[in-house]
Amino acid sequence: xxxxxxxxxxxxxxxxxxxxxxxxxxxxxxxxxxxxxxxxxxxxxxxxxxxxxxxxxxxxxxxxxxxxxxxxxxxxxxxxxxxxxxxxxxxxxxxxxxxxxxxxxxxxxxxxxxxxxxxxxxxxxxxxxxxxxxxxxxxxxxxxxxxxxxxxxxxxxxxxxxxxxxxxxxxxxxxxxxxxxxxxxxxxxxxxxxxxxxxxxxxxxxxxxxxxxxxxxxxxxxxxxxxxxxxxxxxxxxxxxxxxxxxxxxxxxxxxxxxxxxxxxxxxxxxxxxxxxxxxxxxxxxxxxxxxxxxxxxxxxxxxxxxxxxxxxxxxxxxxxxxxxxxxxxxxxxxxxxxxxxxxxxxxxxxxxxxxxxxxxxxxxxxxxxxxxxxxxxxxxxxxxxxxxxxxxxxxxxxxxxxxxxxxxxxxxxxxxxxxxxxxxxxxxxxxxxxxxxxxxxxxxxxxxxxxxxxxxxxxxxxxxxxxxxxxxxxxxxxxxxxxxx
Numbered sequence: 001x002x003x004x005x006x007x008x009x010x011x012x013x014x015x016x017x018x019x020x021x022x023x024x025x026x027x028x029x030x031x032x033x034x035x036x037x038x039x040x041x042x043x044x045x046x047x048x049x050x051x052x053x054x055x056x057x058x059x060x061x062x063x064x065x066x067x068x069x070x071x072x073x074x075x076x077x078x079x080x081x082x083x084x085x086x087x088x089x090x091x092x093x094x095x096x097x098x099x100x101x102x103x104x105x106x107x108x109x110x111x112x113x114x115x116x117x118x119x120x121x122x123x124x125x126x127x128x129x130x131x132x133x134x135x136x137x138x139x140x141x142x143x144x145x146x147x148x149x150x151x152x153x154x155x156x157x158x159x160x161x162x163x164x165x166x167x168x169x170x171x172x173x174x175x176x177x178x179x180x181x182x183x184x185x186x187x188x189x190x191x192x193x194x195x196x197x198x199x200x201x202x203x204x205x206x207x208x209x210x211x212x213x214x215x216x217x218x219x220x221x222x223x224x225x226x227x228x229x230x231x232x233x234x235x236x237x238x239x240x241x242x243x244x245x246x247x248x249x250x251x252x253x254x255x256x257x258x259x260x261x262x263x264x265x266x267x268x269x270x271x272x273x274x275x276x277x278x279x280x281x282x283x284x285x286x287x288x289x290x291x292x293x294x295x296x297x298x299x300x301x302x303x304x305x306x307x308x309x310x311x312x313x314x315x316x317x318x319x320x321x322x323x324x325x326x327x328x329x330x331x332x333x334x335x336x337x338x339x340x341x342x343x344x345x346x347x348x349x350x351x352x353x354x355x356x357x358x359x360x361x362x363x364x365x366x367x368x369x370x371x372x373x374x375x376x377x378x379x380x381x382x383x384x385x386x387x388x389x390x391x392x393x394x395x396x397x398x399x400x401x402x403x404x405x406x407x408x409x410x411x412x413x414x415x416x417x418x419x420x421x422x423x424x425x426x427x428x429x430x431x432x433x434x435x436x437x438x439x440x441x442x443x444x445x446x447x448x449x450x451x452x453x454x455x456x457x458x459x460x461x462x463x464x465x466x467x468x469x470x471x472x473x474x475x476x477x478x479x480x481x482x483x484x485x486x
Contacts, residue, residue, distance in 0.1 A: 057088035057183075057190045059266055066273035075195050075280040078268050079479070082191035083184055085269025092176075092183035099169075099176035106169040109162040112155035119148040147347060150338030157355075158331040164322030171315035175308040182304035187267075188476035192467045194264040198278050200460035201257035207452040208250045211445065214424070215243040218441050221432065235438045242442050246449070284410055284459055285484055287403050287466060292396070295473065299396050300389070302474030309381075309388045316374070316381040323374040326367055329359035392472070399469035406462035413455035420444065420451040 063085055083089060124142030133139065156162060222239035225231035265272055300306065333355050341347025360367065424444035430436045463483060470482040 056091055057086060057186055057267070058263070059087040060085045060269035061087065061090060062271050063269045064271060066271040066275075071270075071274060071276040072279050073195075073276045075192065075278075076480075078195050078264065079188055079191050081268035081270070082187045086187045086191070086267060088190075089180070089183050089187055092180040096173075096176040096180045099173040103166070103169040103173045106162070106166040109156065109159070110166055112153055114151060114153050116151045117148075119150070121145045121148070145342070146340060147343050148338055148340040149344075150336065150340075152337075153333075153335040155333045156330060157333055158329070160325035160328045161322050161330075164318050164325050168315040168318035168322065171311045171318060175311035175315065178304045178308035178311060182308060182474075185304065185471050185474060185476035188479055189467055189471045191264070191267050192479060193464055194260070194267050195278060195280075196460055196463050196467075197260050198257065198264055199281055200456050201253065201260050202278065203281075203456045203459075204453065205250070205253045205257055207456065208246060208253050208449070211449050211452070212243070212246045212250055214448075215239070215246050215445060218428065218431075218438060218445070219243045222438055230434060231437070238442050239438055242445055246445075249449070284462065286407060287462075287482075290400075292400065295400070296393055296396050299392050299473045303392055303472075304474055306388055306392055306474075309385050313378075313381045313385050316378040320371070320374040320378045323367075323371040326370060327360060329357055332356045332358070395472035396469070399465055399472045402465035403462065403469060406458055406465050409458035410455070410462050413451065413458045416451040417448070417455050420448040424448050 060082070063081075122143055122145035124140065124144075126140055127133070127137075128139040219236075219239040219242075222231060222236040226233055226236045261276070262272055264270075265274065265276075270276065334353070336352040337349070338351075339347045339349050424441070424447070427436075427438075427440040427444040431438050431441050466482045467476070467479055470476045470479050475482075
C-alpha cells in the first residue's frame with residue numbers, strides 16, 4: 001500500500017510539472033509572437049514649474065522682520081539680497097528642479113525596471129454556492145493557501161525613441177540651468193535700476209528743497225519791499241506763486257521717493273515697513289570708449305539666455321529625431337522570477353522569461369502627425385535662435401548708444417546747472433538793488449529747477465545705460481567695473 005501511494009504521487013507530480021511546463025511555454029510564445037500594441041513615445045515636455053516672467057523680477061520673498069533702526073543699504077548689499085530673495089531667481093530655480101526631474105524620468109525608460117512583491121493567500125470555498133454538488137464530497141473546501149515571493153524585471157533593450165527623448169531632456173535641463181544663471185543677470189539689472197532710481201529721487205528731493213529755500217528768501221524779500229513801498233504787490237504775488245509751486249513739486253518728489261523705496265524693498269526681499277538709507281550715491285564717471293565688434297563677440301560668448309536658446313534648439317532637434325525613431329522596432333525583455341508554495345519552507349522557484357520585438361505596422365497618420373509637430377517646433381526654435389542672435393547685437397549697440405548719449409547729456413546738464421545758478425544770483429542782486437522787478441528772479445528760479453532736474457535724470461540714465469551694457473554682455477555681476485567707467 002505505501003508503495004502504490006508513492007507511485008501515484010510520483011505520477012501526479014510528473015503530470016503537474018508537465019502541464020505547468022506546457023502552460024509556461026504557451027504564455028512565452030504568446031508574449032513573444034503576438035502583435036503587441038505599439039505605444040506612442042511622447043517627447044519630453046517643457047517643465048511645468050512656474051515660469052519667471054519679467055514681472056516676477058519686481059517681486060521677492062520677504063525675509064526677516066522690520067527693525068526700528070534704519071538699515072544702511074549699499075548697492076552691493078541690495079544686489080546680494082536680490083540674488084537670494086528675488087522672485088525671478090526663485091522661480092528659475094524651481095524651473096531647473098522640474099527640468100532635472102523630467103530628465104530623470106526620461107532616463108528611467110532606458111534602464112531596467114524591477115518590481116518586487118510578496119503575497120500571502122488564505123482561502124475557503126463554498127462549492128455548493130458555486131453550483132458544485134457531488135454526493136459524498138464536502139461542500140466546503142479549505143481553508144487552504146499559498147505564499148508567493150516574486151520579482152519582475154522589464155527592460156527596453158532597444159528603443160531609439162526613448163534614447164532621443166532622453167537626450168532632448170538633457171538639453172532642456174541644460175537650458176534651464178543657463179536660464180537660472182541668466183536670471184541672476186536680470187536681478188542685478190532690476191535691483192540696480194531700483195537702487196539708482198532711489199538715489200536719483202533723493203537728489204531730486206534735495207534739489208527741490210534747496211529751490212524751496214531760495215524761493216522763500218525771494219518771497220520774504222518781495223514782502224518786505226512791498227511793505228516798504230519800494231515794490232508793487234505783483235512782485236509779492238509772483239514770488240508767492242513760485243514758492244507754492246515749488247512746495248507742490250517737493251510733495252510730489254517726496255511721494256515718488258517713498259514709492260520707489262517700496263519698489264526697491266520688494267525686489268530684494270526687505271520687509272516693507274523696514275526703513276533704510278541708500279549709502280552709494282553712484283557719482284558720474286565717464287565711460288571709456290570700447291571696440292563694438294569685440295564687445296559683440298564677448299556678448300555672444302557670455303550671454304546665458306543665448307546659450308539657453310542653443311540648448312533648447314538642440315532639444316528640438318533631438319525631439320525631431322525621436323519622432324523619426326518612432327518608426328523603428330523596439331526590443332523589450334521581461335523576466336518574472338519567484339518562489340511559491342504552501343509556505344516558505346515548502347516552496348519551489350519559478351521563472352518566466354520572454355522577449356518581445358514590436359514594430360508599428362499601420363500608424364502612418366499618427367507617425368506623420370508627430371513628425372510634423374516636431375518639425376514645426378524645430379523650425380520655430382531655429383527662427384527664435386536667429387532672432388536672439390540679432391537681439392544680442394542690438395542690446396549691445398543700444399547700450400553703447402545710450403551711454404554715449406547720456407554722457408553728453410550729463411556734461412551739458414552740468415553746465416546748464418552752473419549757468420542757471422549764476423543767472424539766478426545775478427537776477428537776485430539786480431532785484432535787491434532795485435534795478436529790476438522779480439520777474440527775472442522767477443524765471444531764473446524756474447531755469448535752475450529745470451536744469452537740476454535734467455542733470456539728475458541724465459546722471460540716472462547714464463548709470464542705467466552702463467548697467468544695461470553689463471547685462472547685454474552677460475557680465476552683470478561685474479557691475480562695479482562698468483559703473484566705475486572701465
